[in-house]
Amino acid sequence: MNAVAPTPPHLPTVVAQTIPALRAEPTQYLTFQLSGESFAIGILSIKEIIEYHALTEVPMMPACVRGVINLRGAVVPVLDLPARFGRPSSEVTKRTCIVIVEIEAAEERQVIGVIVDAVNEVLDIDATDIEPPPNFGANIRADFIQGMGKVKGKFVILLNVHQVLSINDLQAAGAAASKDVLSLN
Amino acid sequence: MNMDDALATFFAESRELLEQMESSLLAIGQENDTAETVGAIFRAAHTIKGSAGLFGLDDVVNFTHAVESVLDQVRDGRLPVDEPMVALLLACGDHMGALIDAIENNPDQRDEALIARGAPLTERLRAYLGTTVVASTDPQVPFERIGASTCDKDLWHISVRFGADVLRNGMDPLSFIRYLSTLGTVTGIVTLADALPDADAMDPESNYLGFEIAFRSQAEKAVIEGVFDFVLDDCTLNILPPNSRTADYIELISSMPEESARLGEMLVRCGSLTAKELTAALLAQEQLHPEVPIGSILVERGSVSAPVVAAALEKQKRVKEHKAQESQSIRVDAEKLDQLINMIGELIIASAGANVIARRARSTELQECHSTLSDLVERVRDSALQLRMVKIGATFNRFQRVVHDVSREIGKDIALIVNGEDTELDKTVVEKIGDPLTHLVRNAMDHGIDSPELRVQRGKPARGTVSLNAYHDSGSIVIEVGDDGGGLHREKILAKAIERGLVDPGRVLSDAEICALIFEPGFSTADEVTNLSGRGVGMDVVKRNITALRGSVDIASQPGVGTTVTVRLPLTLAIINGFQVGVGKSVFVVPLDMVDECVEFTADQGHDYTDLRGQVLPFIRLRDLFEVPGTAGTRQNIVVVKHAGQKFGLVVDTLMGEAQTVIKPLSSMFAQVKGISGSSILGTGDVALILDVPALMQEAQFPVSHTPQLA
Numbered sequence: 003m004n005a006v007a008p009t010p011p012h013l014p015t016v017v018a019q020t021i022p023a024l025r026a027e028p029t030q031y032l033t034f035q036l037s038g039e040s041f042a043i044g045i046l047s048i049k050e051i052i053e054y055h056a057l058t059e060v061p062m063m064p065a066c067v068r069g070v071i072n073l074r075g076a077v078v079p080v081l082d083l084p085a086r087f088g089r090p091s092s093e094v095t096k097r098t099c100i101v102i103v104e105i106e107a108a109e110e111r112q113v114i115g116v117i118v119d120a121v122n123e124v125l126d127i128d129a130t131d132i133e134p135p136p137n138f139g140a141n142i143r144a145d146f147i148q149g150m151g152k153v154k155g156k157f158v159i160l161l162n163v164h165q166v167l168s169i170n171d172l173q174a175a176g177a178a179a180s181k182d183v184l185s186l187n
Numbered sequence: 188m189n190m191d192d193a194l195a196t197f198f199a200e201s202r203e204l205l206e207q208m209e210s211s212l213l214a215i216g217q218e219n220d221t222a223e224t225v226g227a228i229f230r231a232a233h234t235i236k237g238s239a240g241l242f243g244l245d246d247v248v249n250f251t252h253a254v255e256s257v258l259d260q261v262r263d264g265r266l267p268v269d270e271p272m273v274a275l276l277l278a279c280g281d282h283m284g285a286l287i288d289a290i291e292n293n294p295d296q297r298d299e300a301l302i303a304r305g306a307p308l309t310e311r312l313r314a315y316l317g318t319t320v321v322a323s324t325d326p327q328v329p330f331e332r333i334g335a336s337t338c339d340k341d342l343w344h345i346s347v348r349f350g351a352d353v354l355r356n357g358m359d360p361l362s363f364i365r366y367l368s369t370l371g372t373v374t375g376i377v378t379l380a381d382a383l384p385d386a387d388a389m390d391p392e393s394n395y396l397g398f399e400i401a402f403r404s405q406a407e408k409a410v411i412e413g414v415f416d417f418v419l420d421d422c423t424l425n426i427l428p429p430n431s432r433t434a435d436y437i438e439l440i441s442s443m444p445e446e447s448a449r450l451g452e453m454l455v456r457c458g459s460l461t462a463k464e465l466t467a468a469l470l471a472q473e474q475l476h477p478e479v480p481i482g483s484i485l486v487e488r489g490s491v492s493a494p495v496v497a498a499a500l501e502k503q504k505r506v507k508e509h510k511a512q513e514s515q516s517i518r519v520d521a522e523k524l525d526q527l528i529n530m531i532g533e534l535i536i537a538s539a540g541a542n543v544i545a546r547r548a549r550s551t552e553l554q555e556c557h558s559t560l561s562d563l564v565e566r567v568r569d570s571a572l573q574l575r576m577v578k579i580g581a582t583f584n585r586f587q588r589v590v591h592d593v594s595r596e597i598g599k600d601i602a603l604i605v606n607g608e609d610t611e612l613d614k615t616v617v618e619k620i621g622d623p624l625t626h627l628v629r630n631a632m633d634h635g636i637d638s639p640e641l642r643v644q645r646g647k648p649a650r651g652t653v654s655l656n657a658y659h660d661s662g663s664i665v666i667e668v669g670d671d672g673g674g675l676h677r678e679k680i681l682a683k684a685i686e687r688g689l690v691d692p693g694r695v696l697s698d699a700e701i702c703a704l705i706f707e708p709g710f711s712t713a714d715e716v717t718n719l720s721g722r723g724v725g726m727d728v729v730k731r732n733i734t735a736l737r738g739s740v741d742i743a744s745q746p747g748v749g750t751t752v753t754v755r756l757p758l759t760l761a762i763i764n765g766f767q768v769g770v771g772k773s774v775f776v777v778p779l780d781m782v783d784e785c786v787e788f789t790a791d792q793g794h795d796y797t798d799l800r801g802q803v804l805p806f807i808r809l810r811d812l813f814e815v816p817g818t819a820g821t822r823q824n825i826v827v828v829k830h831a832g833q834k835f836g837l838v839v840d841t842l843m844g845e846a847q848t849v850i851k852p853l854s855s856m857f858a859q860v861k862g863i864s865g866s867s868i869l870g871t872g873d874v875a876l877i878l879d880v881p882a883l884m885q886e887a888q889f890p891v892s893h894t895p896q897l898a
Contacts, residue, residue: 058874059773060853061813062860070853070866070874075533077851077866077874112854172856 031125031151033158034101034118036083037092040158041118042125042151047103047163049113051121054098065091067172071115073102080115086166087142092119107169114167125158127151132160196518197238198291204231205284206581212273212280213587221268228276229258235283245409246297247286250305253312254279266315277588279308342374343404343411343428348397350421355392358418364398367414371404397423521614524575531564531571532762532849538564539846539870565847568762577617579657579666580608585621586628590653593632600639600650601632607657612664616756619736620666623729627668627752628653630726635670635750645747647671660755663738663780669751675744677701702742706730737864739881741831755831755881765848765867767875768826769841771815774875776848776867777837781828781880785842788823797825797836806836807887812862830880835887837878846870850877861886 031042032051057069057080066085070077080100084091097120104113135147140159148162165171208231211224232255239247254276260266282305289298345367349360367373379397383389404411408428415424538561545553583605594601636642636651643649656667677698684690684704696704706726733740738756757763757778765776790797796805806825809815825836848867851874857863864879 056873058866058876060857060860060863060876061815062862063857067856072868072872072874075536075851075868077853077868079854079856110855114854169854169856174859 029127029129031127031158031160032101033122033125033153034099035120035122036118037089040122040153040156041083042127042158042160043101043103043116043163044148044160045124047105049102049104052100052102052115054094054100054117064172068117071100073113073115076113078102078113078115080117081167081172082117083166087146089141095119097121103163103167105163105167107164107167112167112169116167125151125153127153127158127160133157194242194294197242198287199518201235201238201287202284204235205280205287206585207231208280209277209588210584212276213591215268215273222262225258225262225268229255229262232258232283235287239287240409243413244286244290245407246302247283247290248409250279250286250302250309251283253309253316254283257312257315260316272315275308275311277591279312282308343371343402343426345398345400345402345411346423346425346427347400347415348379348423349394349418350423351393351395353394353418353421356418356421358421360394360396360398360418363414363418364400367400367402367411370406370410370414371402373400374403375401519574524571528571528575528762531568534564535568535762535847535849536868536870540872541870543870568847572613572762575614576611577614578608579610579612579617579664580605582617582621582624583608583655583657586624586655589625589628590632593629597633598638599632599636601636602650602652603628604652604654605656606654610657610659610664612756616664616736619732620754620756623732623754624655624666624668626726626729627754628655631668631670631672631750631752635672637673641673645673663755663757666754666756667751668754669749671749674746674748674750675702675705675742677746680704698744699741702744705742706740737879739831739885753831763848763850763877764845765877766826766845767843767869768809768824768837768839769843770809770813770839771817773813773815774843774869774873775809775839776846776875776877777826777828777880778848778877779845781830783827783829783834786825786827786836788825788838799827799834799836802834804834804836805887806838807883808838810838810840812883828880830884833884835884837883848875848877 030045032045032048033040033042035041052073055071057071059069060067060079064085066082068080068082068085070079072078082091094117099118099121100115101118101121102113102115104111106112131152132149133152135144135149137144140147142159143165145165146162148160151158151160208228211227211231214224215221232251236248236251236255239251257266258276261268261272266272285301286305289301347363349358353360364373364376377399379399380395382395382397384395389395402411408426411426412424415422538557542557542561545557586605587603590601590603631653632651636653637645639649639651642651652671654667654669656669658665680701681690681696681704684701684707685692689704689707690696706729730740733754733756736756738754740755741753742750743753744750764779766779766782768775768777786799788797790806795808796803798804804825804827810817810819820840823838823840824842825838826842827834827836829835846869850865851867853860853863853866862879862883863876864882865877867875867877869875
């Protein structure tokens with residue numbers, strides 16, 4: 003900050019917002035752990051990180067929708083990423099957090115919580131350090147992956163939040179789930 | 188006051204007035220007191236014109252003026268109010284609405300095409316005027332701006348006599364003339380000092396002067412008139428457009444209190460007339476009006492300047508009316524109301540939180556204090572919600588017009604009967620219910636009511652009836668759209684459904700199920716597509732819109748007798764009284780209005796019904812339906828809920844009592860979840876889900892097979 007001290011205070015945020023889009027300079031990502039694996043989400047879509055607390059389950063929804071929480075008066079759905087990837091969910095520990103993500107889908111702002119095992123750090127990942135996603139092998143649907151970031155000699159899966167948290171997808175899954183329940187009835 | 192704000196008020200008011208005008212027009216012929224109704228229509232048109240004039244919306248003024256003139260004649264009984272007249276006036280009302288809309292949407296640009304569309308209407312209005320006005324007055328009375336046959340000067344002539352009190356009222360006559368010169372050039376001016384008394388009798392605070400002004404300008408008459416807006420009540424103003432016929436000048440001359448010859452001289456002096464013309468004119472005057480008394484000329488002049496006088500009167504009246512209205516109601520931004528209701532929602536949540544703590548602290552004092560508080564909060568909530576409640580009558584009345592127009596279009600004689608106009612419901616619901624209702628009413632008219640011949644054949648009156656009814660029923664509002672037509676053709680619907688693969692052939696369906704089929708997307712049994720319906724896009728949209736409002740729609744039909752569509756809607760979308768129940772660790776909220784009673788759970792294993800005082804009561808086990816983990820306790824309860832006249836039970840673990848519930852919308856990813864209508868935040872901060880009782884009942888009654896298009 004000391005280098006940019008003489009510039010007007012609004013400038014740094016402008017820089018942070020425009021440059022990644024224009025020149026794909028190092029972008030900041032939040033890395034977190036899920037069942038021992040490292041994932042990352044672009045920092046711009048993250049609103050906040052809150053401690054895990056009990057949530058209200060919504061019946062007739064697929065396993066990946068864990069329920070809803072009260073986020074300062076707003077009711078926010080919370081997703082279980084391992085379940086979304088088709089893996090077994092992980093246990094809730096002391097380090098479990100809910101990352102609140104904001105995405106824009108169909109001209110509507112959606113706020114969705116994501117349960118993660120632990121939050122690691124915010125990293126700058128240079129565009130040149132991002133590899134295209136592998137066609138297979140990651141055990142995750144290819145369209146969920148935005149790229150593979152190289153951090154300290156290891157790969158971090160950069161998630162495409164728009165795909166992972168796609169409302170349409172979840173809606174369809176919800177429809178199927180609620181139909182199953184009702185036909186059992 | 189900001190001009191934009193004022194303009195927005197004008198738009199809102201005009202629309203209301205147009206609505207009034209429309210409903211009054213439609214009421215003509217139904218009521219005995221036609222004079223009163225016509226008066227109301229005239230006042231509406233008059234006020235719109237007056238207000239539009241204030242904002243300089245000339246297109247609106249010009250068009251409305253024609254309408255008003257006709258209405259004036261009608262009011263005086265000089266023109267009859269018959270069917271074609273009502274139709275014409277309705278069309279004029281629509282055009283006025285369109286003009287106002289155009290200005291609101293695009294204030295800087297004149298919509299020439301739209302204005303042109305008004306021309307035929309104006310023509311037809313003129314035709315009405317032509318038959319009376321011209322016949323009853325001098326045929327020589329010229330309209331404004333007639334070809335330059337006798338006078339080739341491109342000059343306006345303005346004749347103004349300021350009243351004695353002008354100066355005392357703070358107006359300076361000279362400043363008007365100065366302002367006038369910003370619109371064009373004053374080419375000649377003569378001051379009339381005839382009224383000036385002797386020096387010792389003169390009051391220095393009084394005005395005695397008048398002016399004759401020749402004026403060159405491209406401005407329109409209304410603009411020039413506008414210059415004198417402030418003194419209109421206090422002066423005599425005559426404006427003659429350029430190229431006016433000499434006769435106009437004669438009239439002007441004879442109408443003025445000053446001696447004719449002298450006035451004529453002045454006109455010559457200020458350059459509006461040539462001396463030769465004057466002589467010709469004075470001569471002509473004698474020939475033309477040999478013994479026309481000055482009074483009748485004055486009256487005639489009165490008709491010429493009627494708009495001026497009317498505008499002045501209008502302005503006074505408007506101010507008075509405005510004041511009267513202000514004391515009765517306040518116009519509030521809907522957004523502000525929403526904000527208030529949101530805040531009251533937060534207040535309720537906070538108050539519930541305080542209640543939880545008060546109970547936990549076991550302090551009687553605190554609990555008592557809190558109960559007073561929550562009582563107040565409840566009352567605040569009720570009155571805040573009441574603010575948003577509007578009567579459904581206004582919405583219903585719109586359908587008078589729909590029925591009027593559609594019945595003409597399809598050649599059926601149909602009357603609309605409206606009941607329960609005073610039933611109140613939330614404004615947001617009212618706004619969204621208009622379109623679905625329109626669909627239903629049109630459908631009833633087009634499909635429901637048979638042709639007059641067929642009706643007579645069946646022994647019914649030739650005139651069909653469509654009815655709208657509204658009433659409150661257990662926390663919801665019920666709107667019924669009924670017709671006395673032929674009813675639904677069961678076989679036709681079934682055949683069509685089988686043809687479209689919605690139903691397996693050979694399946695036996697109940698009446699209710701068959702009726703429900705018409706809400707399937709793309710379903711239509713009409714043999715031919717008409718302008719109104721038959722494309723099969725109606726009923727499913729209706730159903731979708733109503734479901735989106737947490738409402739439901741049912742249809743009941745009796746062959747040969749009629750069809751009734753029943754729409755049920757929640758009274759409000761924001762806050763409800765809820766009844767909290769616990770299943771395992773989850774808390775659910777049942778809308779309290781739907782809860783009938785609570786009984787202890789007693790039932791044998793193996794079937795889902797119980798004995799409620801000798802009646803069979805089917806029930807839904809919420810634990811099973813929602814797959815709540817854990818096993819049921821030893822003491823379960825049944826909450827008996829009723830909806831649409833049917834009762835059923837919900838089996839829950841614990842009853843937690845009633846609480847105010849602020850409805851929070853759920854993310855759209857839960858849109859497909861049946862049986863949950865929303866969520867709410869409890870006093871503890873946890874989220875509770877609100878049960879959708881109608882959906883639960885529906886799903887219990889017609890499990891899945893009911894929606895085959897999803898399969």
